[in-house]
Amino acid sequence: MKNAMPLQSACKEFEEDLVLYYYGETSEDERRRIGQHLFGCLRCQGFLGDLQRLLPQMARTEELPQSFWDNYYRETVAKLAQQDERKHWWRSLIPQMKIWMVPAFGTVAMTVLVIGLLFGKGNLSSFTLRPAEKIPHEILADENQLQFFESMDLLESLSKLQSQDEQKPEAVNTQSSRMRFQSGTV
């Protein structure tokens, strides 16, 4: 404020009336009464003069330049962006993912899970104790395969065993039937 001088004091009983007088909100009688008082009172004249000088300035809004609003807008946008960044800081850790990457990532994760399930069940001794041994995939492909290779000896002599089971004889030499099977005579 350029004219920040204090208001001159007016007569106590005329102070409010003078403000109304200034705004023209008094009746004709009041106006005449105040006018008569003003004629002989320097303090109230000074007070009215101050009102005429200061009140228009108070009512006037300060005009701000366009550059102020441009800066204000830029700063607000920057602050909002900063706030947003702070809220989702972890997103910067993940590179921009394309849509096909989602199933690809899922597949890789599941493969890791499969390997984990196979080898990470706490009991690694059966694998670590036999480092030289490589278990063929065909054996571990499914439960059925494992059972098949487990009972292969029995299968080779199944017909023989079955016929013995029907006749119920005592002893059978499975070794000999196996050898016959291997030689292709079964």
Added chain:
Amino acid sequence: MRKEKLISLILGSLLLVTAQVASAAGDNWRNLTPNEKDRVLENYQRWQRLPQQDKEHLREEWNRWQRLPKDERERIKQRYDQQQRRDRHRD
């Protein structure tokens, strides 16, 4: 977008099922004794060397074995184990 989600879901389910099957086989393998493991590996190697005809015959026998009633399978298995013990004793 919905299509991609569906494909991901199918792929994931498929892998989960595969994992379960593989895991079950892995568990069974771990539960075998060292002797049983040796026998399985030995049989596998022998299987590799078998002529195609014998392989087919064994597959048929396997299918037949699986179709047998449970009590019959148990009887045959017992008989087989008995004979194995006897053979080992003789050797």
